[in-house]
Amino acid sequence: MTDSRFDVLAIGNAIVDIIANTDDAFIDSEGLTKGSMQLVDEERAQALYAHMGPAREISGGSAANTLAGLAQLGHKTAFIGQVANDQLGQVFAHDIRAGGIHFDIPARDGAPSTARCYILVTPDAQRTMNTFLGASQYLPATLIDKSLIESAAILYLEGYLWDPEEPRAAMRTAIDVARAAGRKVALTLSDAFVISRHGPDFLAEMEAGRIDILFANEVEICALNNSDDFEASVAAIAAKVPLLVCTRGEHGAIAIENGVRTEVGAEPVAQLVDTTGAGDLFASGVFAGIAQGRPMAECLVMGAVCAAEIISHYGARPEADIAALVAKRLA
Numbered sequence: 001m002t003d004s005r006f007d008v009l010a011i012g013n014a015i016v017d018i019i020a021n022t023d024d025a026f027i028d029s030e031g032l033t034k035g036s037m038q039l040v041d042e043e044r045a046q047a048l049y050a051h052m053g054p055a056r057e058i059s060g061g062s063a064a065n066t067l068a069g070l071a072q073l074g075h076k077t078a079f080i081g082q083v084a085n086d087q088l089g090q091v092f093a094h095d096i097r098a099g100g101i102h103f104d105i106p107a108r109d110g111a112p113s114t115a116r117c118y119i120l121v122t123p124d125a126q127r128t129m130n131t132f133l134g135a136s137q138y139l140p141a142t143l144i145d146k147s148l149i150e151s152a153a154i155l156y157l158e159g160y161l162w163d164p165e166e167p168r169a170a171m172r173t174a175i176d177v178a179r180a181a182g183r184k185v186a187l188t189l190s191d192a193f194v195i196s197r198h199g200p201d202f203l204a205e206m207e208a209g210r211i212d213i214l215f216a217n218e219v220e221i222c223a224l225n226n227s228d229d230f231e232a233s234v235a236a237i238a239a240k241v242p243l244l245v246c247t248r249g250e251h252g253a254i255a256i257e258n259g260v261r262t263e264v265g266a267e268p269v270a271q272l273v274d275t276t277g278a279g280d281l282f283a284s285g286v287f288a289g290i291a292q293g294r295p296m297a298e299c300l301v302m303g304a305v306c307a308a309e310i311i312s313h314y315g316a317r318p319e320a321d322i323a324a325l326v327a328k329r330l331a
Contacts, residue, residue, distance in 0.1 A: 004183075005151035006102065007075040007291040011144075011171055012063025012158030013136040014081035014096075014105075015115040016088045017276070019314050020055040022120045027128055034122065037129040037191055045132035048118050057088075058315040059095035060117060061136075062190060063158035065277045065316040069284025069306050071100040073323050075291055078102035078148060080174075082167075084135035088114035099317070105143055108135050121314065125272045137164035141173045149174050150181040154213070154287065159190030162198050175210050186213035188283060189220040199224050206240040213243045213290075215283050221246050245300075247282050253304060255286075255296050264300040267308035267329070277316020281306040285326065298330060305329050 027034050030051065040048065049055075067077040079096055083089035085107040092114060096103045115136035120128045139161070149155060155178040161167045178185050187202065189195055195202070202224065205211050214237065218230055221244075225233035238244040238256035247253045252265040282303035289299025305326050306318070313319050 004153040005076065006078045006153070008067065008070055008154045008156050008287050009078040009080070009149060009152035010063035010067050010156040010158065011080045011139070011161065011167070011174055013061045013115055013133065013161050014064065014083045014089075014092050015059075015061040015117050015131070015136060016092055017058045017060035017117050017119055017316065018049065018055045019058065019119045019121060019274070019276070020052045022053060022122060024122055026052075027120060027122065032120070032128050032130070034128050035126045037131060037193070040130045040132050042112060042132055042134070045116065045118065045130065048130055052118065052120065056314060057091065058317060059092045060277070060316050061115075061158070062160060062188065062280050063156055064096060064101075065280035066156065066283045066287070067101050068096070068099045068317045069281045069322060070287055072318050072321075073284060073288040073326065075288055076102075078152060080105055080139070080143065080145075080148070082135050082139040082143070083107050084112065084114040085109050086113050088116060089135070108138060119276055121274050121276075125275055125311070127274060127276045133164065136161070137167065139167040139170050141166075141170040144170050144173045144177070146177050149177040150183070152178075152183060153291065154184045154186050156186045156283075156287070157188070159188050159194045159198075159202075162201070163194055175205070179210060184212040185210060186215065186287075187211050188215040188279070189224060192219050192223040195220060195223040199226070203240070206237075211241050213245065214241045215245050215247075215279070215286075217247045217279060218249070245283075245286055245303075247279055247307075253282065253300050255300055257296055260296075262296040262300060264297060264304055267304045269308045269312055272311055274314045275311050276314075277310045278307045280316055281310040281318065281322075284322075288326075301329060302326050
């Protein structure tokens, strides 16, 4: 991959996470489903913010979190996503650039405001997410820079962003460019609700040979295959992509690459604080391993190390030196 300027270029939601501790009673009183992600409008977002306790603002977004981890692991990355010309938009742009990620998409004037996700963390470390997608839904295909896509070894697409029509068209354009340039295309399924709306779309892309790497968790892979049988779902979907990576929480992760299965266990965690971003940072480690040409078992271990760091604190951006943690684990 020496001919590429970036190891991974991602297209995803540009979101600021607003994280607060809470209890099950608050989750119930707000009529929320614990552990789920739901989309909310701006009015509901503001009402929820008014009711929740003291919060921390940390730039997030699934694909952006993955890039933040990759950058910390020493890799060159770029991000395409849409913020609004407002305070949270400035926070997001500052944070992503400060993390060493190339980001030059102009902020969007006018309503709606920058996307934000209100994350309520209960004492068992489960997170209940309420997402206002705001400006992130209005990423036009005109902002897909052909030369930028061509300059990245892997194009990484965030499933969440497949839902709104405008960015979905932008992502299809990006896939066309990447494939024409001989680059790899990776997709993360993101959430079962995305699959319930766009599962046939994703399957069609895979069957057309347009997806090289697929990231999923147990719930998502079963939803995509419309089955409760995990192993049957893995077998069915692995047959459609060159590389399937599936996370299983405390049970570790598996990868099936061209029919060859690799499994690793989860890394030990001293204290489980907040599971936000575990899958995102797992992808960071796997992408770093791929870029370094490592065996798949080491790629999965790198992902597990990064995920373990993330769930030991609040927020989905690394706080410890994950490069050092990975080096120590692989030594």
